[in-house]
Every structure is written in structure tokens, then in C-alpha cells.
Amino acid sequence: MIRLQNVNKYYYRGEEREVHALKEINLEIKKGEFSLLSGPSGCGKTTLLNAIGALDSIDSGEIYLDDMEISSLSEDARTRLRLNEMGFVFQAYNLIPVLNVEENIGFIMKLRGFDEDVIKARVQELASLLEIDTKLSSLPSTLSGGQQQRVAVARAVAPKPKIILADEPTANLDSKNSKTLMDMMRSLNEKEGISVLFASHDEYVMRYVRRIIEMNDGAIVAK
Amino acid sequence: MFFLALKNILFYKGRSITTFALTFFSTFSFIVYVAMMDGSHNSILHNALKVYVGAIEIYEKGYREIGGNEYLLYNVHKKEEILKNIEGVSSFTSRYETYGLLSSDEYSSAAMVVGINPTKEVQHSQLKNALILGEYLDGSANNCLYVGSDLAKRLHVKLDSKVSFIGSASDNSFAADIFKVCGMFKTGAYEFDSSSAFIDRGYFDTLMLSEDMASYIHVNVTDLSDVDLIQQKIQAALDDPKLEVLTWKTLMASMVEAMKVDSIFGYISISLFFVVIFFVIMIFSFINASSRLREFGTLRAIGLSSANINVLLFYEIFILSTLAIILAAPLGAYVAYYFNANPIIIEGMSETYKEYGIVSDELPLSFDLFTIAWNVGIVYLLNFLSILYPMRFINRFKPLEALKHV
Numbered sequence: 001m002i003r004l005q006n007v008n009k010y011y012y013r014g015e016e017r018e019v020h021a022l023k024e025i026n027l028e029i030k031k032g033e034f035s036l037l038s039g040p041s042g043c044g045k046t047t048l049l050n051a052i053g054a055l056d057s058i059d060s061g062e063i064y065l066d067d068m069e070i071s072s073l074s075e076d077a078r079t080r081l082r083l084n085e086m087g088f089v090f091q092a093y094n095l096i097p098v099l100n101v102e103e104n105i106g107f108i109m110k111l112r113g114f115d116e117d118v119i120k121a122r123v124q125e126l127a128s129l130l131e132i133d134t135k136l137s138s139l140p141s142t143l144s145g146g147q148q149q150r151v152a153v154a155r156a157v158a159p160k161p162k163i164i165l166a167d168e169p170t171a172n173l174d175s176k177n178s179k180t181l182m183d184m185m186r187s188l189n190e191k192e193g194i195s196v197l198f199a200s201h202d203e204y205v206m207r208y209v210r211r212i213i214e215m216n217d218g219a220i221v222a223k
Numbered sequence: 224m225f226f227l228a229l230k231n232i233l234f235y236k237g238r239s240i241t242t243f244a245l246t247f248f249s250t251f252s253f254i255v256y257v258a259m260m261d262g263s264h265n266s267i268l269h270n271a272l273k274v275y276v277g278a279i280e281i282y283e284k285g286y287r288e289i290g291g292n293e294y295l296l297y298n299v300h301k302k303e304e305i306l307k308n309i310e311g312v313s314s315f316t317s318r319y320e321t322y323g324l325l326s327s328d329e330y331s332s333a334a335m336v337v338g339i340n341p342t343k344e345v346q347h348s349q350l351k352n353a354l355i356l357g358e359y360l361d362g363s364a365n366n367c368l369y370v371g372s373d374l375a376k377r378l379h380v381k382l383d384s385k386v387s388f389i390g391s392a393s394d395n396s397f398a399a400d401i402f403k404v405c406g407m408f409k410t411g412a413y414e415f416d417s418s419s420a421f422i423d424r425g426y427f428d429t430l431m432l433s434e435d436m437a438s439y440i441h442v443n444v445t446d447l448s449d450v451d452l453i454q455q456k457i458q459a460a461l462d463d464p465k466l467e468v469l470t471w472k473t474l475m476a477s478m479v480e481a482m483k484v485d486s487i488f489g490y491i492s493i494s495l496f497f498v499v500i501f502f503v504i505m506i507f508s509f510i511n512a513s514s515r516l517r518e519f520g521t522l523r524a525i526g527l528s529s530a531n532i533n534v535l536l537f538y539e540i541f542i543l544s545t546l547a548i549i550l551a552a553p554l555g556a557y558v559a560y561y562f563n564a565n566p567i568i569i570e571g572m573s574e575t576y577k578e579y580g581i582v583s584d585e586l587p588l589s590f591d592l593f594t595i596a597w598n599v600g601i602v603y604l605l606n607f608l609s610i611l612y613p614m615r616f617i618n619r620f621k622p623l624e625a626l627k628h629v
Contacts, residue, residue: 050623053524055524055622055623056623075528075529076528079523079526079527079528080526080528082524082525082526083525083526083527084526088524088525090521090524090626094517094518094520094521094524094626095521096227096518096521096522097234097518098227098230098231098233098234098235099227099230103230107525108525108526111526111527112526155525
């Protein structure tokens, strides 16, 4: 489903190439995979995740989503791609502060033009599954970190994207909440068949995923 | 997007209240300020037209530039018959002006002596209302002279004093007579009061051999805003290339210029006020947008385009501006309407500004829906412009950069 061929990315400072952040990355992630990009801080996990998520550009190589090459798309096309095909879970939750839980979960579905009834049913379903159904009318600022991250997961999963990209989703959570979140994400992966790619060095995440892609110094060292 | 904009407005209360309050205040004050400025100009204009000059005046070409008997109007009655049938003309009267020497027992002064129809003149000028001593002309075709108060002072004459007149009749023959001072007037316009005297045309025409002649015809219109249209109708109806039909805009060109200059200074003052309002709204919008940069990064990351973000910010300012304008515009319009119907009374204003032709202490505000509409349009435009820089600022960031913003 996602295929990377000879992907390279550099970070520049002035005219010179300062850091070779991604080195000749070749990778394939299949539909329904529950996988992890792992490695020490600064090894390029987040950079690779952002490149796959069409949030960041690459300097050479190709990234395919199904049969579509996405790294050369225009900014607008990449935006549409993120909206229609991908889900994102961020380390700092990044919920919309002015929307309550129900509105946050249904936000992307609304942007994509789903019917109100469909959105409502889907929100209810996910809220029950993630045990946040009693918080639907609460604003994000009134929720705990664990609850906020579950809302973020529900928001990402709600429109049934092809892949969810989760960058350090447990980094701000304690062990109990990390475990709960991973339980739920794995359950969603199994139930919904949505591919999930994590970037993390959290042991809880490592325990749950089925595939670990190890990175070091910008390169994949083990798949 | 509209829903999210509404939520943002309710959530970011500080910015919303500030923008709302500033927009409300600027809309209200702009409408009232312009109504007051236009009102004072209208007041000056109406006052000026009440004093002596007509909304429209009909001349033989050359009279105003050169003057003299060669440029008098002839067949005045026929022209007046034509005027009767023109829509928009409410009344008219002819005047016969001549310049001559008025002398009392000891003093002389050059003066403009005008033959008028006293009854008709009441509808055309404030001469009767400006009476301060004696009586206004009674229409009995006698030799009564109605003298400006400052001219009376120059001549050292009182009521019933005899004043001799020497001038030139319409056929350029020598004209001389003795008039009696029956009344004195004061309009407040010194030049006018110190050089003008009026006499019944019935009497004056005999002296000046000016029957069915006039210096010009003074025309009143039913609606001053239609003056240009009525001017064209008169010009067409008279159908005489030797005649010129002039409106107050030409007749009082210096006053029109003065009002324009006053308007320009008025708009400069209000512009400075708007510059301050504009920057305050822009700064608040910018601070708000800066503090929400991470939120915009999230929105971009999950699928909103930069155009969507612009639409979101546009909706926010649109909702706030519309709410403020919906409340402020009717309030401002009501104030303008109320003080249009019940003019502000400024005691002593006419005395202070008499040299500008102000003959009333009343200052009505102008109430004009078109003016209010463009006032509102300007406030809208400024509010929309104030959001352009914050939009540009936000869209300078790529989604990832915005996401990392703390």
C-alpha cells in the first residue's frame, strides 16, 4: 500500500547540506499492518513519518500510496491526500481547542462531507470503543492526557483512512494510559483493518506492534 | 468552516469582544460624524439659499461677468409663464438690480438697489425675517426703501429719513429719485447688509423704465437634490442660447469649494481615527492568529488547505463585523434620523457664524440611507483589510513549521 524507493532527505543550513536525514530508504507497508518505526532520538523516524504523511518534502526518491506517487504532488493535492487518505495522531494530541470531544472526533468526517447521521453514529461507536462516551460534550482542555490522546485517535480513525501515522503517541502518557491507548489502537487496527505506522521508542508501543522497522542515523537498519 | 469560525469567536473572547466593540464604535461614530458633517453643510447651504441666492437663477449671458443694461432679461412675463409649467419649480420671482449712489443729507454710499416683488420675495429670501426696524415692503408700489442695517449706519439714516438715489435707468438715461427709509434689515452677512437696499418693483420699474425686464429670475425648487435636473428642464423649455440657467453650485462656487475643503478635512480627521481602529483590530487579529499557529498547523496537517484557513479567518471577521454593524448601523441611523427631525439647537450659533450666512441656531443631522450604506461599506472593507496581514502571516508557515510552533 505504501512503498518508498530510494528516498533521501537532507536538512540544509545555508547553501550546504548539513544533515542527511533519510538515506536511501526503501520500504513497503502493506494494508492492515500495525508497524513501528523505531530507533534512537534523531535517527529520522519522525522525518520519515512526515514524508510518508505528505507533510514534508524529500530531496530524491519516490513515495507511493497504492499506485500514486505522492512526493511530487502539489501542496493542494497533498492537503487533499492527507484529508482523504490519512489519519494523524500527534505526540501533543493537537485537538481543536474550541471544539468539544464529539465535534473533534467528527471534524474530519465533516470536512469530507459525510452525512450528519453517519458522523453521529461513527462518533458514538468510536467514543464507546475508546471509553470517552461520557465526555462527548467536554472541551479538550478539561480532559486528561490519556483521554485527549484517545480523542485524537478517534478523530484519526473516524473517516476510515488508508493509514494512520502516529508520532510518539504515548510520549506524554503514563504507563497505564499508554497501555490502554495501545490496546485500543490495536483493537481498532484489527476491527477496522486500518494500517497504522508508529514512530516511537516507547517499549509499550514495541510490545504491541507486529512489525518493527529499526532506524539509525537516517537509514533503515532492520525491517 | 462557518461553524468552526463561530466556535472560535466564542472561545477567543478577548479578541472577539475587542473587534466587536471597535467595529461597533467605529460604525456608530462614522455614521453620526458624517451625518453631522453633511448636516452642517446642508444647513449652511439652506441658510445661504434662504438669505438671497436662489437654487436656480436665470440670466442673460454676460450679465454676471460684465453686467450693465445690455445684458438685462426682456419679456420676463413670458419666461415666467414657461416656468409655471416646469415640474420641480416651486416658485419664482424676478429682481431688477442696479448700482447707484444713495445719499442722505450728509453722507453718500454706492449701493445695490434692488426692485423686488415683496409678496413673492417672502418665499425666496429671508429679507422679511431679517427685519430689525420699521416695516418690510408692503407691496403698495410706493417709494419705501428697505435698507441694510450697515448701509443705514453708513448713511446715518433712521426710519422715515429721506434718501436720494442717482443711477442709470434701463435705457441708460439718468434716473434720480427720493426714497423714504421704511425698514431696516440685518441678515448677518456684513457685505450684504452694508451695500443693499430694496424697493417695490411697481414703483422702481416706473423710475428705471424696466417694466417686463429683470436682472435675473430667481427660482425655487421643490427638492434641492433635483436641482441639476430641473436646471436642464428650464434650459430646454426656455430654448434660448442667450440665456444661462445656473444652479446654486455655480452661483455660490466659493461656498461649494469651502464645503468641499471642509469635507476633505473632515474625512482626513475621520481617516486618522480609522487608521487607529484598523491597526488595533489588525494587531488583535495578528496576536490571536499568532497564538493559534499550532492550531492552524494541526488544521493544515489534517487536511485544511491554506484557502480553507483564509476562509475561516474571513468568516471570523465577517461574523464579528456583521454583528457589530447590525447593532451599530441602525443605532447610528436612528441618531441621524432623530436629529434630522429634531435638529440640535446651539444657542448663539447664528450670531457666531453669521458671516458664513448661518441664520439659524438649528443644526440638523443629515439622514441619507445611501450615505449610511457606504459608511457601513467602508467599515466592512477596513475590517476585511485588517485580516489580510494575519492571513499572510499564517500561510507563510508550512504545516510542519506551524505544528512545531510553541
